[in-house]
Amino acid sequence: MSASLFIEQLLNGVQFGVMLFLISAGLTLVFGIMNLINLAHGALYMTGAFLAAAFIKITGNFFLAAVLAMALTALTGAAMEWIVLRKFYGRDHLDQVLATFGLILVFNDLVRLIWGVVPVQLRLPGPFSGSVPLMLDVQYPAFRLLILAVGLLVALGLYLVVVHTRIGMWIRAGASNRPMASALGVDVGLVFSLVFAAGAALAGLAGLMAGAISSVQVGMGEPVLILALVVTVIGGIGSIRGAFIAALMIGIVDTFGRVLLPPALGSMVIFMLMAVILAFRPKGLFPVHA
Amino acid sequence: MPDISKHAASPPAAVLAASWPILVLLAALALVPALSAAVDNPFLIRLFTRVVIFAIVAAALNFVLGFGALVSLMHAAFFGIGAYVVAIFAFHDFDGSPLWIFPGTSNLAVTIPLAVVLTGLAAALTGVVSLRTSGAYFIMITLAFNQMLFYFFVALQKYGGDDGLQILSNLDFAGLNISKRVTFFYVSLGVLAASLLFFGRLVNSRFGVILRAAAQNERRVIALGISPLRYKLAAFVISGAVTGLAGALWATGQQFVSPSDLSWVRSADFVVMAVLGGMARVWGPVLGALVIVLLEALLPGLTLYWQLPFGLIVILIVVYLQGGLADLFGKMRPAAGGGH
Numbered sequence: 001m002s003a004s005l006f007i008e009q010l011l012n013g014v015q016f017g018v019m020l021f022l023i024s025a026g027l028t029l030v031f032g033i034m035n036l037i038n039l040a041h042g043a044l045y046m047t048g049a050f051l052a053a054a055f056i057k058i059t060g061n062f063f064l065a066a067v068l069a070m071a072l073t074a075l076t077g078a079a080m081e082w083i084v085l086r087k088f089y090g091r092d093h094l095d096q097v098l099a100t101f102g103l104i105l106v107f108n109d110l111v112r113l114i115w116g117v118v119p120v121q122l123r124l125p126g127p128f129s130g131s132v133p134l135m136l137d138v139q140y141p142a143f144r145l146l147i148l149a150v151g152l153l154v155a156l157g158l159y160l161v162v163v164h165t166r167i168g169m170w171i172r173a174g175a176s177n178r179p180m181a182s183a184l185g186v187d188v189g190l191v192f193s194l195v196f197a198a199g200a201a202l203a204g205l206a207g208l209m210a211g212a213i214s215s216v217q218v219g220m221g222e223p224v225l226i227l228a229l230v231v232t233v234i235g236g237i238g239s240i241r242g243a244f245i246a247a248l249m250i251g252i253v254d255t256f257g258r259v260l261l262p263p264a265l266g267s268m269v270i271f272m273l274m275a276v277i278l279a280f281r282p283k284g285l286f287p288v289h290a
Numbered sequence: 291m292p293d294i295s296k297h298a299a300s301p302p303a304a305v306l307a308a309s310w311p312i313l314v315l316l317a318a319l320a321l322v323p324a325l326s327a328a329v330d331n332p333f334l335i336r337l338f339t340r341v342v343i344f345a346i347v348a349a350a351l352n353f354v355l356g357f358g359a360l361v362s363l364m365h366a367a368f369f370g371i372g373a374y375v376v377a378i379f380a381f382h383d384f385d386g387s388p389l390w391i392f393p394g395t396s397n398l399a400v401t402i403p404l405a406v407v408l409t410g411l412a413a414a415l416t417g418v419v420s421l422r423t424s425g426a427y428f429i430m431i432t433l434a435f436n437q438m439l440f441y442f443f444v445a446l447q448k449y450g451g452d453d454g455l456q457i458l459s460n461l462d463f464a465g466l467n468i469s470k471r472v473t474f475f476y477v478s479l480g481v482l483a484a485s486l487l488f489f490g491r492l493v494n495s496r497f498g499v500i501l502r503a504a505a506q507n508e509r510r511v512i513a514l515g516i517s518p519l520r521y522k523l524a525a526f527v528i529s530g531a532v533t534g535l536a537g538a539l540w541a542t543g544q545q546f547v548s549p550s551d552l553s554w555v556r557s558a559d560f561v562v563m564a565v566l567g568g569m570a571r572v573w574g575p576v577l578g579a580l581v582i583v584l585l586e587a588l589l590p591g592l593t594l595y596w597q598l599p600f601g602l603i604v605i606l607i608v609v610y611l612q613g614g615l616a617d618l619f620g621k622m623r624p625a626a627g628g629g630h
Binding site: 084098103113268282 | 431434
């Protein structure tokens with residue numbers, strides 16, 4: 001593998017990794033705080049992408065559309081939590097899996113009803129539609145660099161919020177011991193609703209960015225959801241730091257696996273990585289619950 | 291080890307009394323070919339073959355789900371492995387090329403047992419990793435393994451990749467002409483009846499008692515000096531192997547397999563069948579399979595957007611129908627303590 005190809009693939013891997021992180025961040029916190037498996041998190045990813053497509057058509061501005069889409073995806077997430085998921089906090093995981101599976105089917109058909117079955121292409125914002133020379137002979141799509149930068153900035157922002165603010169302290173307290181945090185006066189329900197809406201917005205952001213480099217279509221959230229679950233499990237449920245490290249690891253290993261290994265093996269390599277990690281650390285790399 | 295088996299055994303008369311609904315249902319299913327001939331609609335027999343095969347999977351899944359509290363989202367993968375074993379050997383038989391050092395074959399007397407063994411092996415390998423974890427981790431890991439095997443078969447370009455693999459040779463079962471729809475239906479129904487009998491006996495055996503006890507309170511079982519992991523793994527392998535058997539039947543009946551047979555949505559479908567039918571009974575999932583397969587066949591005829599009502603039905607089932615349809619025939623306490 002030549003140096004330029006290596007750098008290009010490494011960038012692809014990191015870019016895929018930060019995207020996975022955006023999806024996993026909400027998933028792992030929702031899980032950590034409320035002990036809720038939300039399979040429908042991928043539906044929010046899809047919703048974000050479709051809303052962005054719609055807003056681009058209306059406003060003609062990619063960035064304005066992205067902000068609007070994130071806001072509306074957050075609202076959709078809040079509604080989902082309010083109407084359905086709230087009923088399932090005390091229930092066992094099996095019920096949660098089934099209810100959120102039902103939600104996926106409902107979301108897929110709603111999107112099909114509203115936008116049809118034909119995949120939608122998002123037009124890239126002007127300045128980011130071309131490629132930029134990185135060094136010597138490496139050309140790299142500008143939009144992918146933008147995704148990389150946005151992903152890293154969001155990760156940094158999340159880190160600052162979770163580690164250095166009061167609400168972040170509540171989130172960590174809720175994730176590590178919900179009854180205790182609640183006994184100490186944290187309104188865990190409110191914190192959770194905020195986390196859920198924020199997680200939805202991040203999933204929507206990931207969806208619209210992914211939609212811009214491939215296409216926006218029904219069912220796009222499901223394969224990504226499963227990768228996000230792998231990230232969550234490897235990182236340790238409830239751990240933002242774990243999710244970040246695991247997401248980068250999965251992004252890079254998956255990208256290089258597909259380049260270097262035969263296809264049948266390359267597509268399986270991240271799952272094998274998960275199996276190996278869990279064989280040694282059944283609670284993931286950074287377990288939050290003691 | 292303490293002998294706890296004698297607490298488990300129920301008198302045969304009681305078992306018979308408790309399972310009359312399934313005997314009636316199996317008898318009704320046995321009449322389907324006659325009905326299909328009477329109304330001259332061969333689609334009926336195809337539809338109910340699907341019901342029967344999915345019922346085998348739902349029952350096999352429920353052995354670990356309802357009695358072992360193991361929420362597996364990878365049973366579609368076991369189903370697919372069983373199906374692909376039959377299809378791949380038939381492919382090599384038709385092609386004339388060897389599979390590594392083995393000749394291809396269309397003899398189901400060879401490939402069906404092989405499908406069962408290989409699926410059991412896959413269940414053992416994935417079970418060893420996933421059963422070390424519990425609860426939510428177990429659910430997510432089985433889902434990930436399901437996806438892994440899905441991508442594996444998608445990547446096998448030689449066997450059709452994404453498009454799937456058509457079985458072009460004539461499958462036979464030691465001389466029995468299995469390609470006749472009616473014969474195949476009765477073979478499948480026989481396998482379903484045998485599976486139910488097998489799981490019914492297993493659940494009430496010493497092995498089944500330990501499995502159920504571990505599902506309710508793992509710590510107590512350990513305190514009794516029993517290591518639950520071995521029992522869970524054995525149960526997972528048995529459940530996977532029977533699912534592989536159903537998959538082998540599926541490939542035989544359809545003459546076709548594709549990666550979509552392993553889709554994780556189908557895994558979730560199987561769980562819905564078990565839960566809807568009722569997890570507390572061995573035969574409950576058969577009811578679930580019947581209702582879900584019929585719904586999935588009828589709804590698309592009514593509306594293009596059939597997944598919307600189907601999804602709502604799934605959510606309503608979870609919210610309101612805790613004991614499943616089998617509870618309509620008398621309430622029963624859950625055999626295992628849910629998904630925790």
